[in-house]
Amino acid sequence: MSEIKSLARGLKLLELLAQAENGAGITELAGQLDIDKSSASRLVQTLASYGFAEQDPDTRRYKLGPRIVTLSRTMLTRMPLRDEAKPFLRRLMERTGEGAHLAILSQGGALYVDQVESPATLRATTGVGTVAPLHCTALGKALLAFDAHAHFPTELKAYTPRTITSPETLRVHLDQTRRQGYAVDDEEYEYGVRCLAVPVFDYRGKAVGAIGISGPAGRISLERLSELAAITRTIGQELTDRLSFKP
Amino acid sequence: MSEIKSLARGLKLLELLAQAENGAGITELAGQLDIDKSSASRLVQTLASYGFAEQDPDTRRYKLGPRIVTLSRTMLTRMPLRDEAKPFLRRLMERTGEGAHLAILSQGGALYVDQVESPATLRATTGVGTVAPLHCTALGKALLAFDAHAHFPTELKAYTPRTITSPETLRVHLDQTRRQGYAVDDEEYEYGVRCLAVPVFDYRGKAVGAIGISGPAGRISLERLSELAAITRTIGQELTDRLSFKP
DNA sequence: GTGCCCGTTGTATAATGCACAACGATTGAC
DNA sequence: GTCAATCGTTGTGCATTATACAACGGGCAC
Numbered sequence: 001m002s003e004i005k006s007l008a009r010g011l012k013l014l015e016l017l018a019q020a021e022n023g024a025g026i027t028e029l030a031g032q033l034d035i036d037k038s039s040a041s042r043l044v045q046t047l048a049s050y051g052f053a054e055q056d057p058d059t060r061r062y063k064l065g066p067r068i069v070t071l072s073r074t075m076l077t078r079m080p081l082r083d084e085a086k087p088f089l090r091r092l093m094e095r096t097g098e099g100a101h102l103a104i105l106s107q108g109g110a111l112y113v114d115q116v117e118s119p120a121t122l123r124a125t126t127g128v129g130t131v132a133p134l135h136c137t138a139l140g141k142a143l144l145a146f147d148a149h150a151h152f153p154t155e156l157k158a159y160t161p162r163t164i165t166s167p168e169t170l171r172v173h174l175d176q177t178r179r180q181g182y183a184v185d186d187e188e189y190e191y192g193v194r195c196l197a198v199p200v201f202d203y204r205g206k207a208v209g210a211i212g213i214s215g216p217a218g219r220i221s222l223e224r225l226s227e228l229a230a231i232t233r234t235i236g237q238e239l240t241d242r243l244s245f246k247p
Numbered sequence: 248m249s250e251i252k253s254l255a256r257g258l259k260l261l262e263l264l265a266q267a268e269n270g271a272g273i274t275e276l277a278g279q280l281d282i283d284k285s286s287a288s289r290l291v292q293t294l295a296s297y298g299f300a301e302q303d304p305d306t307r308r309y310k311l312g313p314r315i316v317t318l319s320r321t322m323l324t325r326m327p328l329r330d331e332a333k334p335f336l337r338r339l340m341e342r343t344g345e346g347a348h349l350a351i352l353s354q355g356g357a358l359y360v361d362q363v364e365s366p367a368t369l370r371a372t373t374g375v376g377t378v379a380p381l382h383c384t385a386l387g388k389a390l391l392a393f394d395a396h397a398h399f400p401t402e403l404k405a406y407t408p409r410t411i412t413s414p415e416t417l418r419v420h421l422d423q424t425r426r427q428g429y430a431v432d433d434e435e436y437e438y439g440v441r442c443l444a445v446p447v448f449d450y451r452g453k454a455v456g457a458i459g460i461s462g463p464a465g466r467i468s469l470e471r472l473s474e475l476a477a478i479t480r481t482i483g484q485e486l487t488d489r490l491s492f493k494p
Numbered sequence: 495g496t497g498c499c500c501g502t503t504g505t506a507t508a509a510t511g512c513a514c515a516a517c518g519a520t521t522g523a524c
Numbered sequence: 525g526t527c528a529a530t531c532g533t534t535g536t537g538c539a540t541t542a543t544a545c546a547a548c549g550g551g552c553a554c
Contacts, residue, residue, distance in 0.1 A: 072319030073376025129320025
Protein backbone atom coordinates (compact mmCIF):
# COMPACT_ATOMS: atom_id res chain seq x y z
CA MET A 1 0.00 0.00 0.00
CA SER A 2 2.33 2.63 1.34
CA GLU A 3 3.34 5.04 -1.37
CA ILE A 4 6.82 6.42 -1.70
CA LYS A 5 6.16 9.98 -0.72
CA SER A 6 8.96 11.81 -2.48
CA LEU A 7 8.41 9.92 -5.71
CA ALA A 8 4.73 10.79 -5.50
CA ARG A 9 5.65 14.44 -5.00
CA GLY A 10 7.94 14.34 -7.98
CA LEU A 11 5.18 12.93 -10.15
CA LYS A 12 2.75 15.55 -8.87
CA LEU A 13 5.30 18.17 -9.82
CA LEU A 14 5.37 16.74 -13.33
CA GLU A 15 1.62 17.16 -13.55
CA LEU A 16 1.84 20.72 -12.28
CA LEU A 17 4.52 21.47 -14.85
CA ALA A 18 2.22 20.04 -17.50
CA GLN A 19 -0.61 22.33 -16.43
CA ALA A 20 1.54 25.44 -16.31
CA GLU A 21 1.15 27.28 -19.58
CA ASN A 22 4.47 29.13 -19.58
CA GLY A 23 6.47 27.08 -17.16
CA ALA A 24 6.32 27.35 -13.41
CA GLY A 25 8.51 28.85 -10.73
CA ILE A 26 9.76 26.96 -7.69
CA THR A 27 7.89 29.08 -5.18
CA GLU A 28 4.68 28.66 -7.14
CA LEU A 29 5.11 24.90 -7.35
CA ALA A 30 5.97 24.61 -3.67
CA GLY A 31 2.85 26.59 -2.83
CA GLN A 32 0.59 24.36 -4.86
CA LEU A 33 1.94 21.20 -3.28
CA ASP A 34 2.17 22.84 0.12
CA ILE A 35 5.80 21.89 0.59
CA ASP A 36 8.90 23.94 1.27
CA LYS A 37 10.72 25.78 -1.49
CA SER A 38 13.86 23.83 -0.77
CA SER A 39 12.10 20.52 -1.24
CA ALA A 40 10.48 21.62 -4.45
CA SER A 41 13.79 22.91 -5.74
CA ARG A 42 15.60 19.65 -5.09
CA LEU A 43 12.78 17.54 -6.47
CA VAL A 44 12.64 19.54 -9.67
CA GLN A 45 16.40 19.43 -9.94
CA THR A 46 16.21 15.68 -9.81
CA LEU A 47 13.53 15.65 -12.49
CA ALA A 48 15.70 17.93 -14.59
CA SER A 49 18.82 15.81 -14.18
CA TYR A 50 16.95 12.94 -15.80
CA GLY A 51 15.50 15.08 -18.56
CA PHE A 52 11.94 15.00 -17.28
CA ALA A 53 12.01 18.71 -16.55
CA GLU A 54 13.93 21.61 -17.99
CA GLN A 55 14.93 25.01 -16.75
CA ASP A 56 14.68 28.08 -18.91
CA PRO A 57 18.13 29.66 -18.63
CA ASP A 58 16.72 33.17 -18.82
CA THR A 59 13.61 33.10 -16.65
CA ARG A 60 14.85 30.28 -14.36
CA ARG A 61 11.38 28.83 -14.59
CA TYR A 62 10.80 25.13 -15.11
CA LYS A 63 8.84 23.25 -17.72
CA LEU A 64 8.44 19.67 -18.87
CA GLY A 65 11.55 18.08 -20.34
CA PRO A 66 12.07 16.31 -23.64
CA ARG A 67 12.62 12.92 -22.10
CA ILE A 68 8.88 12.55 -21.77
CA VAL A 69 8.39 12.77 -25.51
CA THR A 70 10.94 10.04 -26.04
CA LEU A 71 9.37 7.80 -23.44
CA SER A 72 5.96 8.37 -24.92
CA ARG A 73 7.13 7.21 -28.30
CA THR A 74 8.79 4.08 -26.99
CA MET A 75 5.61 3.31 -25.10
CA LEU A 76 3.46 3.71 -28.18
CA THR A 77 5.76 1.63 -30.34
CA ARG A 78 5.63 -1.13 -27.72
CA MET A 79 1.84 -1.26 -27.90
CA PRO A 80 0.87 -4.37 -29.89
CA LEU A 81 -2.67 -3.16 -30.53
CA ARG A 82 -1.28 -0.12 -32.28
CA ASP A 83 0.78 -2.16 -34.73
CA GLU A 84 -2.11 -4.46 -35.47
CA ALA A 85 -4.54 -1.62 -35.97
CA LYS A 86 -2.37 0.57 -38.20
CA PRO A 87 -3.21 -1.01 -41.57
CA PHE A 88 -6.89 -1.08 -40.68
CA LEU A 89 -6.79 2.59 -39.78
CA ARG A 90 -5.26 3.29 -43.17
CA ARG A 91 -7.93 1.32 -44.95
CA LEU A 92 -10.59 3.05 -42.92
CA MET A 93 -9.23 6.44 -43.96
CA GLU A 94 -8.90 5.45 -47.60
CA ARG A 95 -12.40 4.01 -47.89
CA THR A 96 -14.15 6.84 -46.07
CA GLY A 97 -11.83 9.72 -46.90
CA GLU A 98 -11.97 10.87 -43.29
CA GLY A 99 -9.39 10.93 -40.55
CA ALA A 100 -9.18 7.62 -38.70
CA HIS A 101 -8.33 7.19 -35.03
CA LEU A 102 -7.53 4.47 -32.53
CA ALA A 103 -8.28 5.01 -28.86
CA ILE A 104 -8.08 3.03 -25.65
CA LEU A 105 -9.69 3.53 -22.27
CA SER A 106 -7.43 5.51 -19.98
CA GLN A 107 -7.63 8.13 -17.27
CA GLY A 108 -11.39 8.10 -17.34
CA GLY A 109 -11.55 9.01 -21.00
CA ALA A 110 -10.68 7.91 -24.50
CA LEU A 111 -6.96 8.16 -25.06
CA TYR A 112 -6.04 8.63 -28.71
CA VAL A 113 -3.06 6.41 -29.44
CA ASP A 114 -2.87 6.54 -33.22
CA GLN A 115 -4.31 8.32 -36.21
CA VAL A 116 -4.20 8.47 -39.98
CA GLU A 117 -4.94 11.94 -41.22
CA SER A 118 -7.24 12.64 -44.09
CA PRO A 119 -5.55 14.30 -47.08
CA ALA A 120 -8.46 16.75 -47.34
CA THR A 121 -7.56 20.32 -46.49
CA LEU A 122 -10.55 20.57 -44.18
CA ARG A 123 -9.91 18.01 -41.52
CA ALA A 124 -10.63 17.40 -37.88
CA THR A 125 -7.36 16.60 -36.22
CA THR A 126 -7.19 15.25 -32.71
CA GLY A 127 -3.62 14.55 -31.83
CA VAL A 128 -2.21 11.35 -30.38
CA GLY A 129 -2.08 11.69 -26.61
CA THR A 130 -5.34 13.54 -26.28
CA VAL A 131 -7.84 12.29 -23.72
CA ALA A 132 -11.39 12.89 -24.89
CA PRO A 133 -14.52 12.56 -22.76
CA LEU A 134 -16.45 9.32 -22.94
CA HIS A 135 -19.99 10.64 -23.13
CA CYS A 136 -19.81 12.86 -26.19
CA THR A 137 -17.30 11.35 -28.60
CA ALA A 138 -17.82 8.35 -30.83
CA LEU A 139 -14.67 6.60 -29.66
CA GLY A 140 -15.60 7.35 -26.06
CA LYS A 141 -19.12 6.02 -26.46
CA ALA A 142 -17.87 2.88 -28.14
CA LEU A 143 -15.59 2.23 -25.18
CA LEU A 144 -18.27 3.14 -22.66
CA ALA A 145 -20.81 0.86 -24.29
CA PHE A 146 -18.60 -2.17 -24.80
CA ASP A 147 -15.70 -2.01 -22.35
CA ALA A 148 -16.68 -3.48 -19.00
CA HIS A 149 -13.89 -1.54 -17.28
CA ALA A 150 -15.32 1.83 -18.28
CA HIS A 151 -16.86 3.81 -15.45
CA PHE A 152 -20.03 5.66 -16.28
CA PRO A 153 -19.11 9.37 -16.10
CA THR A 154 -20.32 11.14 -13.01
CA GLU A 155 -20.53 14.52 -14.68
CA LEU A 156 -21.80 14.96 -18.21
CA LYS A 157 -20.29 18.25 -19.24
CA ALA A 158 -21.96 20.03 -22.15
CA TYR A 159 -19.55 20.95 -24.91
CA THR A 160 -22.18 21.88 -27.47
CA PRO A 161 -25.98 22.21 -27.36
CA ARG A 162 -26.20 18.67 -28.70
CA THR A 163 -24.17 17.07 -25.92
CA ILE A 164 -26.15 14.47 -23.99
CA THR A 165 -26.15 15.69 -20.41
CA SER A 166 -28.80 13.45 -18.83
CA PRO A 167 -27.57 10.12 -17.46
CA GLU A 168 -30.85 8.41 -18.35
CA THR A 169 -30.74 9.63 -21.93
CA LEU A 170 -27.14 8.52 -22.19
CA ARG A 171 -27.95 5.05 -20.88
CA VAL A 172 -30.70 4.65 -23.46
CA HIS A 173 -28.33 5.99 -26.09
CA LEU A 174 -25.66 3.47 -25.06
CA ASP A 175 -28.20 0.64 -25.26
CA GLN A 176 -28.94 1.69 -28.80
CA THR A 177 -25.22 1.90 -29.51
CA ARG A 178 -24.77 -1.66 -28.29
CA ARG A 179 -27.69 -2.85 -30.41
CA GLN A 180 -26.53 -1.23 -33.62
CA GLY A 181 -22.89 -2.09 -32.98
CA TYR A 182 -21.45 1.37 -33.62
CA ALA A 183 -21.33 4.73 -31.87
CA VAL A 184 -22.09 8.16 -33.29
CA ASP A 185 -21.06 11.61 -32.15
CA ASP A 186 -23.35 14.07 -33.90
CA GLU A 187 -21.67 17.41 -33.15
CA GLU A 188 -21.84 16.64 -29.44
CA TYR A 189 -18.22 17.50 -28.68
CA GLU A 190 -17.31 20.04 -31.31
CA TYR A 191 -19.43 22.16 -33.63
CA GLY A 192 -19.50 20.86 -37.16
CA VAL A 193 -17.72 17.60 -36.44
CA ARG A 194 -19.36 14.20 -36.73
CA CYS A 195 -17.68 10.98 -35.68
CA LEU A 196 -18.33 7.26 -35.98
CA ALA A 197 -16.65 4.51 -33.99
CA VAL A 198 -16.78 0.80 -33.30
CA PRO A 199 -15.23 -1.26 -30.50
CA VAL A 200 -12.39 -3.70 -31.03
CA PHE A 201 -12.20 -6.95 -29.09
CA ASP A 202 -9.31 -9.25 -28.30
CA TYR A 203 -9.23 -13.03 -28.33
CA ARG A 204 -11.03 -13.21 -25.00
CA GLY A 205 -13.89 -11.13 -26.29
CA LYS A 206 -12.93 -8.19 -24.12
CA ALA A 207 -12.98 -4.69 -25.62
CA VAL A 208 -9.43 -3.38 -25.82
CA GLY A 209 -10.01 -0.23 -27.82
CA ALA A 210 -12.06 1.48 -30.46
CA ILE A 211 -11.46 2.73 -33.98
CA GLY A 212 -13.42 5.36 -35.79
CA ILE A 213 -13.55 8.24 -38.21
CA SER A 214 -14.05 11.91 -37.69
CA GLY A 215 -14.75 14.72 -40.12
CA PRO A 216 -16.76 17.79 -40.99
CA ALA A 217 -20.53 17.34 -40.76
CA GLY A 218 -20.79 18.47 -44.35
CA ARG A 219 -18.96 15.39 -45.60
CA ILE A 220 -20.21 12.97 -42.96
CA SER A 221 -23.81 13.75 -43.82
CA LEU A 222 -26.74 11.99 -42.20
CA GLU A 223 -27.55 10.34 -45.53
CA ARG A 224 -24.07 8.79 -45.76
CA LEU A 225 -24.10 7.78 -42.11
CA SER A 226 -25.35 4.23 -42.55
CA GLU A 227 -22.98 3.63 -45.44
CA LEU A 228 -20.00 4.94 -43.43
CA ALA A 229 -21.14 2.96 -40.40
CA ALA A 230 -21.16 -0.22 -42.48
CA ILE A 231 -17.60 0.40 -43.63
CA THR A 232 -16.42 1.19 -40.12
CA ARG A 233 -18.16 -1.86 -38.68
CA THR A 234 -16.67 -4.13 -41.33
CA ILE A 235 -13.14 -2.90 -40.78
CA GLY A 236 -13.61 -3.03 -37.01
CA GLN A 237 -14.75 -6.63 -37.32
CA GLU A 238 -11.73 -7.45 -39.47
CA LEU A 239 -9.42 -6.02 -36.87
CA THR A 240 -11.22 -7.96 -34.15
CA ASP A 241 -10.82 -11.11 -36.24
CA ARG A 242 -7.13 -10.39 -36.58
CA LEU A 243 -6.77 -10.02 -32.83
CA SER A 244 -8.53 -13.32 -32.23
CA PHE A 245 -5.48 -15.29 -33.30
CA LYS A 246 -3.08 -13.61 -30.93
CA PRO A 247 -3.08 -15.45 -27.55
CA MET B 248 23.16 19.49 -5.65
CA SER B 249 21.82 16.65 -3.58
CA GLU B 250 19.40 14.58 -5.58
CA ILE B 251 16.26 13.13 -4.10
CA LYS B 252 17.24 9.51 -4.12
CA SER B 253 13.84 7.82 -4.21
CA LEU B 254 12.60 10.10 -6.96
CA ALA B 255 15.73 9.34 -8.93
CA ARG B 256 15.11 5.64 -8.46
CA GLY B 257 11.55 6.03 -9.63
CA LEU B 258 12.70 7.79 -12.78
CA LYS B 259 15.34 5.14 -13.39
CA LEU B 260 12.59 2.55 -13.09
CA LEU B 261 10.64 4.40 -15.77
CA GLU B 262 13.62 4.16 -18.08
CA LEU B 263 14.01 0.48 -17.36
CA LEU B 264 10.33 -0.06 -18.09
CA ALA B 265 10.83 1.78 -21.35
CA GLN B 266 13.68 -0.50 -22.34
CA ALA B 267 11.86 -3.68 -21.45
CA GLU B 268 10.29 -5.05 -24.58
CA ASN B 269 7.49 -7.03 -22.98
CA GLY B 270 7.24 -5.41 -19.61
CA ALA B 271 9.44 -6.14 -16.62
CA GLY B 272 9.06 -8.05 -13.40
CA ILE B 273 9.78 -6.61 -9.97
CA THR B 274 12.65 -8.94 -9.20
CA GLU B 275 14.24 -8.17 -12.54
CA LEU B 276 13.90 -4.41 -12.00
CA ALA B 277 15.23 -4.61 -8.47
CA GLY B 278 18.21 -6.55 -9.75
CA GLN B 279 19.05 -3.99 -12.41
CA LEU B 280 18.92 -1.10 -9.95
CA ASP B 281 20.55 -3.16 -7.22
CA ILE B 282 17.82 -2.44 -4.71
CA ASP B 283 15.56 -4.67 -2.70
CA LYS B 284 12.48 -6.25 -4.20
CA SER B 285 10.30 -4.53 -1.64
CA SER B 286 11.62 -1.11 -2.56
CA ALA B 287 11.15 -1.74 -6.24
CA SER B 288 7.64 -2.99 -5.63
CA ARG B 289 6.61 0.08 -3.69
CA LEU B 290 8.26 2.46 -6.12
CA VAL B 291 6.53 0.90 -9.09
CA GLN B 292 3.25 0.87 -7.21
CA THR B 293 3.61 4.60 -6.74
CA LEU B 294 4.37 5.06 -10.42
CA ALA B 295 1.32 2.97 -11.23
CA SER B 296 -0.98 4.90 -8.91
CA TYR B 297 -0.22 8.02 -10.91
CA GLY B 298 -0.61 6.29 -14.26
CA PHE B 299 3.06 6.36 -15.18
CA ALA B 300 3.27 2.59 -14.98
CA GLU B 301 0.77 -0.19 -15.47
CA GLN B 302 0.52 -3.75 -14.31
CA ASP B 303 -0.58 -6.52 -16.59
CA PRO B 304 -3.35 -8.24 -14.62
CA ASP B 305 -2.41 -11.66 -15.99
CA THR B 306 1.37 -11.73 -15.93
CA ARG B 307 1.73 -9.27 -13.01
CA ARG B 308 4.53 -7.66 -14.96
CA TYR B 309 4.84 -3.90 -15.26
CA LYS B 310 5.10 -1.63 -18.28
CA LEU B 311 4.91 2.07 -19.00
CA GLY B 312 1.57 3.70 -18.28
CA PRO B 313 -0.63 5.84 -20.50
CA ARG B 314 -0.11 9.00 -18.48
CA ILE B 315 3.21 9.49 -20.25
CA VAL B 316 1.53 9.75 -23.61
CA THR B 317 -0.79 12.42 -22.29
CA LEU B 318 2.05 14.38 -20.74
CA SER B 319 4.03 14.14 -23.93
CA ARG B 320 1.23 15.68 -25.91
CA THR B 321 0.71 18.56 -23.53
CA MET B 322 4.42 19.21 -23.62
CA LEU B 323 4.49 19.28 -27.40
CA THR B 324 1.47 21.54 -27.66
CA ARG B 325 3.13 23.93 -25.21
CA MET B 326 6.20 24.24 -27.43
CA PRO B 327 6.04 27.62 -29.21
CA LEU B 328 8.58 26.63 -31.85
CA ARG B 329 6.31 23.81 -32.91
CA ASP B 330 3.34 26.07 -33.51
CA GLU B 331 5.44 28.57 -35.43
CA ALA B 332 7.04 25.91 -37.55
CA LYS B 333 3.92 23.95 -38.46
CA PRO B 334 2.80 26.00 -41.49
CA PHE B 335 6.35 26.09 -42.80
CA LEU B 336 6.60 22.31 -42.48
CA ARG B 337 3.42 22.02 -44.49
CA ARG B 338 4.76 24.31 -47.20
CA LEU B 339 8.00 22.40 -47.23
CA MET B 340 6.15 19.15 -47.75
CA GLU B 341 3.89 20.59 -50.44
CA ARG B 342 6.70 22.18 -52.45
CA THR B 343 9.04 19.21 -52.27
CA GLY B 344 6.52 16.39 -52.04
CA GLU B 345 8.59 14.78 -49.31
CA GLY B 346 7.96 14.25 -45.63
CA ALA B 347 8.98 17.28 -43.57
CA HIS B 348 10.33 17.18 -40.03
CA LEU B 349 11.17 19.52 -37.18
CA ALA B 350 13.81 18.53 -34.66
CA ILE B 351 15.53 20.05 -31.65
CA LEU B 352 18.71 19.18 -29.84
CA SER B 353 18.02 16.84 -26.96
CA GLN B 354 19.59 13.89 -25.18
CA GLY B 355 22.65 14.08 -27.34
CA GLY B 356 20.72 13.67 -30.54
CA ALA B 357 18.10 15.18 -32.79
CA LEU B 358 14.68 14.86 -31.20
CA TYR B 359 11.88 14.83 -33.75
CA VAL B 360 9.09 17.02 -32.40
CA ASP B 361 6.84 17.39 -35.42
CA GLN B 362 6.27 16.07 -38.91
CA VAL B 363 4.10 16.43 -41.96
CA GLU B 364 3.87 13.19 -43.83
CA SER B 365 4.14 12.95 -47.57
CA PRO B 366 1.02 11.65 -49.30
CA ALA B 367 3.18 9.37 -51.43
CA THR B 368 2.75 5.69 -50.72
CA LEU B 369 6.49 5.24 -50.50
CA ARG B 370 7.56 7.39 -47.62
CA ALA B 371 10.22 7.55 -44.96
CA THR B 372 8.47 7.99 -41.68
CA THR B 373 10.33 8.85 -38.52
CA GLY B 374 7.88 9.30 -35.71
CA VAL B 375 7.65 12.21 -33.33
CA GLY B 376 9.61 11.39 -30.20
CA THR B 377 12.43 9.64 -31.99
CA VAL B 378 15.98 10.63 -31.12
CA ALA B 379 18.24 10.30 -34.14
CA PRO B 380 22.05 10.46 -34.09
CA LEU B 381 23.69 13.78 -34.91
CA HIS B 382 26.48 12.61 -37.20
CA CYS B 383 24.50 10.82 -39.88
CA THR B 384 21.17 12.54 -40.29
CA ALA B 385 20.49 15.83 -42.02
CA LEU B 386 18.61 17.30 -39.08
CA GLY B 387 21.33 16.12 -36.73
CA LYS B 388 24.10 17.61 -38.84
CA ALA B 389 22.26 20.90 -39.13
CA LEU B 390 22.04 21.06 -35.34
CA LEU B 391 25.62 19.91 -34.90
CA ALA B 392 26.93 22.48 -37.34
CA PHE B 393 24.95 25.47 -36.14
CA ASP B 394 23.90 24.89 -32.54
CA ALA B 395 26.63 25.93 -30.15
CA HIS B 396 25.19 23.68 -27.44
CA ALA B 397 25.66 20.53 -29.48
CA HIS B 398 28.43 18.26 -28.29
CA PHE B 399 30.52 16.64 -30.97
CA PRO B 400 29.70 12.92 -30.79
CA THR B 401 32.33 10.79 -29.15
CA GLU B 402 31.43 7.69 -31.06
CA LEU B 403 30.51 7.75 -34.73
CA LYS B 404 28.54 4.57 -35.16
CA ALA B 405 28.23 3.25 -38.70
CA TYR B 406 24.66 2.62 -39.75
CA THR B 407 25.38 2.12 -43.45
CA PRO B 408 28.59 1.93 -45.51
CA ARG B 409 28.16 5.64 -46.28
CA THR B 410 28.10 6.77 -42.65
CA ILE B 411 30.93 9.15 -41.83
CA THR B 412 32.87 7.46 -39.06
CA SER B 413 36.04 9.57 -38.95
CA PRO B 414 35.95 12.65 -36.70
CA GLU B 415 38.24 14.59 -39.03
CA THR B 416 36.10 13.85 -42.07
CA LEU B 417 33.01 14.84 -40.13
CA ARG B 418 34.56 18.14 -39.06
CA VAL B 419 35.43 18.98 -42.65
CA HIS B 420 31.95 17.93 -43.68
CA LEU B 421 30.41 20.18 -41.01
CA ASP B 422 32.54 23.10 -42.22
CA GLN B 423 31.14 22.57 -45.67
CA THR B 424 27.65 22.30 -44.22
CA ARG B 425 28.12 25.65 -42.51
CA ARG B 426 29.40 27.22 -45.71
CA GLN B 427 26.58 26.00 -47.92
CA GLY B 428 23.95 26.62 -45.26
CA TYR B 429 22.28 23.25 -45.43
CA ALA B 430 22.99 19.68 -44.38
CA VAL B 431 22.68 16.50 -46.39
CA ASP B 432 22.30 12.90 -45.34
CA ASP B 433 23.12 10.76 -48.35
CA GLU B 434 21.98 7.31 -47.23
CA GLU B 435 24.23 7.58 -44.19
CA TYR B 436 21.61 6.49 -41.68
CA GLU B 437 19.27 4.31 -43.64
CA TYR B 438 19.66 2.58 -46.99
CA GLY B 439 17.83 4.34 -49.79
CA VAL B 440 16.87 7.40 -47.76
CA ARG B 441 18.22 10.86 -48.48
CA CYS B 442 17.56 13.86 -46.26
CA LEU B 443 18.09 17.61 -46.38
CA ALA B 444 17.92 20.02 -43.47
CA VAL B 445 18.59 23.61 -42.48
CA PRO B 446 18.95 25.21 -39.06
CA VAL B 447 16.39 27.59 -37.60
CA PHE B 448 17.46 30.56 -35.49
CA ASP B 449 15.60 32.61 -32.92
CA TYR B 450 15.67 36.38 -32.42
CA ARG B 451 19.04 36.16 -30.67
CA GLY B 452 20.59 34.37 -33.58
CA LYS B 453 20.88 31.13 -31.65
CA ALA B 454 19.95 27.89 -33.35
CA VAL B 455 16.82 26.48 -31.72
CA GLY B 456 16.05 23.64 -34.09
CA ALA B 457 16.20 22.37 -37.62
CA ILE B 458 13.72 21.57 -40.33
CA GLY B 459 14.20 19.27 -43.25
CA ILE B 460 12.85 16.76 -45.68
CA SER B 461 13.38 13.07 -46.01
CA GLY B 462 12.49 10.65 -48.77
CA PRO B 463 13.56 7.79 -51.00
CA ALA B 464 16.82 8.35 -52.84
CA GLY B 465 14.98 7.72 -56.08
CA ARG B 466 12.90 10.86 -55.69
CA ILE B 467 15.53 12.94 -53.90
CA SER B 468 18.00 12.43 -56.71
CA LEU B 469 21.40 14.06 -56.79
CA GLU B 470 20.30 16.17 -59.74
CA ARG B 471 17.36 17.61 -57.81
CA LEU B 472 19.46 18.12 -54.71
CA SER B 473 20.40 21.75 -55.28
CA GLU B 474 16.85 22.64 -56.24
CA LEU B 475 15.45 20.97 -53.13
CA ALA B 476 18.17 22.56 -51.02
CA ALA B 477 17.17 25.98 -52.32
CA ILE B 478 13.54 25.40 -51.37
CA THR B 479 14.48 24.11 -47.93
CA ARG B 480 16.86 27.00 -47.32
CA THR B 481 14.25 29.54 -48.37
CA ILE B 482 11.58 28.12 -46.12
CA GLY B 483 14.04 27.77 -43.27
CA GLN B 484 14.99 31.41 -43.68
CA GLU B 485 11.33 32.40 -43.68
CA LEU B 486 10.80 30.55 -40.42
CA THR B 487 13.88 32.18 -38.95
CA ASP B 488 12.52 35.56 -40.02
CA ARG B 489 9.25 34.78 -38.35
CA LEU B 490 11.01 33.88 -35.13
CA SER B 491 12.94 37.16 -35.18
CA PHE B 492 9.89 39.14 -34.11
CA LYS B 493 9.19 37.04 -31.03
CA PRO B 494 11.23 38.42 -28.08
C1' DG C 495 0.81 -32.81 -4.49
C1' DT C 496 5.01 -30.48 -3.80
C1' DG C 497 8.68 -27.40 -4.47
C1' DC C 498 10.09 -23.21 -6.59
C1' DC C 499 9.76 -18.50 -7.90
C1' DC C 500 7.31 -14.34 -7.99
C1' DG C 501 5.11 -10.09 -6.07
C1' DT C 502 3.43 -8.16 -1.93
C1' DT C 503 3.29 -6.90 2.99
C1' DG C 504 5.06 -6.18 8.08
C1' DT C 505 8.59 -4.20 10.91
C1' DA C 506 12.88 -2.16 13.22
C1' DT C 507 16.64 0.45 12.07
C1' DA C 508 19.25 3.80 9.92
C1' DA C 509 19.50 6.61 6.26
C1' DT C 510 17.17 10.26 4.00
C1' DG C 511 14.28 13.96 2.95
C1' DC C 512 12.41 17.96 5.33
C1' DA C 513 11.76 22.68 7.63
C1' DC C 514 14.15 26.58 8.91
C1' DA C 515 17.42 29.86 7.76
C1' DA C 516 20.92 32.23 5.15
C1' DC C 517 22.92 33.33 0.69
C1' DG C 518 23.56 35.29 -4.12
C1' DA C 519 21.17 36.98 -8.04
C1' DT C 520 17.78 39.32 -10.44
C1' DT C 521 14.05 42.49 -10.94
C1' DG C 522 11.34 46.52 -10.24
C1' DA C 523 10.34 51.00 -8.21
C1' DC C 524 11.60 55.43 -7.05
C1' DG D 525 21.76 54.44 -9.61
C1' DT D 526 20.20 52.65 -5.23
C1' DC D 527 17.47 50.03 -2.45
C1' DA D 528 14.16 46.63 -1.43
C1' DA D 529 11.71 42.75 -2.49
C1' DT D 530 11.48 38.33 -4.54
C1' DC D 531 13.26 34.31 -6.48
C1' DG D 532 15.99 30.05 -6.72
C1' DT D 533 19.59 27.67 -4.48
C1' DT D 534 22.38 25.77 -0.69
C1' DG D 535 23.67 24.25 4.56
C1' DT D 536 22.32 21.85 8.52
C1' DG D 537 20.09 19.34 12.71
C1' DC D 538 16.26 16.68 13.52
C1' DA D 539 12.56 13.59 12.67
C1' DT D 540 10.17 11.41 9.36
C1' DT D 541 10.66 7.98 5.90
C1' DA D 542 12.52 4.74 2.87
C1' DT D 543 14.92 0.67 3.26
C1' DA D 544 16.66 -4.26 4.11
C1' DC D 545 15.37 -8.44 5.99
C1' DA D 546 12.01 -11.71 6.60
C1' DA D 547 7.65 -13.88 6.11
C1' DC D 548 3.47 -14.56 3.49
C1' DG D 549 0.31 -16.11 -0.23
C1' DG D 550 -0.35 -17.36 -4.92
C1' DG D 551 0.74 -19.34 -9.40
C1' DC D 552 3.19 -22.59 -12.15
C1' DA D 553 5.87 -26.64 -13.55
C1' DC D 554 7.10 -30.95 -12.76
